[in-house]
Amino acid sequence: MPYLTDTREISDIVSEYTKATTLWIDTEVAEFNSRNARLSLIQVLDNPDDMSGDRVYLLDVLDKPSLVADFVEQIMVNPNIEKVFHNASFDVKYLGSKQAKNITCTLEIAKKIPYYILPVPNYQLQTLATLLCNFNNIDKQEQGSNWAQRPLTEEQIEYAYLDCIYLAQIHRRLLELQAESNPDPAIEDITFLNARFSQIEAQWKLLNSEYEHLQERLKKAMQAQDISETTLYKLTSYDRKVVKVQFSQLTDLVQTQGINLDFPVTLTQKLQKDLGENLEQLSVDIEQSTSSRLTLKNQENNS
DNA sequence: GTCGGGGCAGCCAATATACC
């Protein structure tokens, strides 16, 4: 886990990375909760098979904006290099934001995989590393540590390089699960899907009806007994506000005040009926769409 | 043909979740 602080050495390795096709990247941000938030470290792994950490380079970029700009220009903006992050939007915000191209986010991949294929309580890097890749004893205490201090502690450096290792391993497993959860519809086994779907539908109806019923009963009971929290659940409520005005009053105001206000209004079937033949005087925009649904066939006709 | 209920989808505001 080479830890580079020398500007020249960092520039050299960044130049090397321009030849890569995929990089697994994490960052540490100093004073993240202030207006002075700035990059402290950029950790880069260029070989996902490395578990030793030898291929994870820690680039110390604290208060070296020209190095960060160089990294953005050579790596982040380059569409030929895939950059893999966990919760990419957070890191990318400090690394070129919208200019960044070819970004992969393991958090987004994970969330798109159905729960039954990836049953995890949350999608934190630590959780995925433990449950998906069998890493144990992961310490996330350093996450909130002082990344503005120099020198960094051994624990901070250890934490920083391990995150890249976890990231690459999680990414690999997620790609496998993603492939499993996205079969080509053209070659799916419809007989199998029919059987499995009808099999779990019966169980689902039974379980779901109890689930929804219990949820309603629990909510009502907690409200009635004025209990906002149990050992397992908390009940929150909020006031919603909907502001309404008569359509005629709104149009009058817009006309008399000369307000620039124009937007499409959905003409519901009722409105269309109310407008009658007047509808023909309007240049309406019609959006067509097709929706499909699956219904159980009548079992009597099915025999 | 009309009416009403149920299922589904879309919209919106509030809230939760990731990261450091």
Added chain:
DNA sequence: GGTATATTGGCTGCCCCGAC
């Protein structure tokens, strides 16, 4: 604490279906 995105729950519109 900042920020982007997803989720949740209420509301509404639309369609289908059964009853009359």
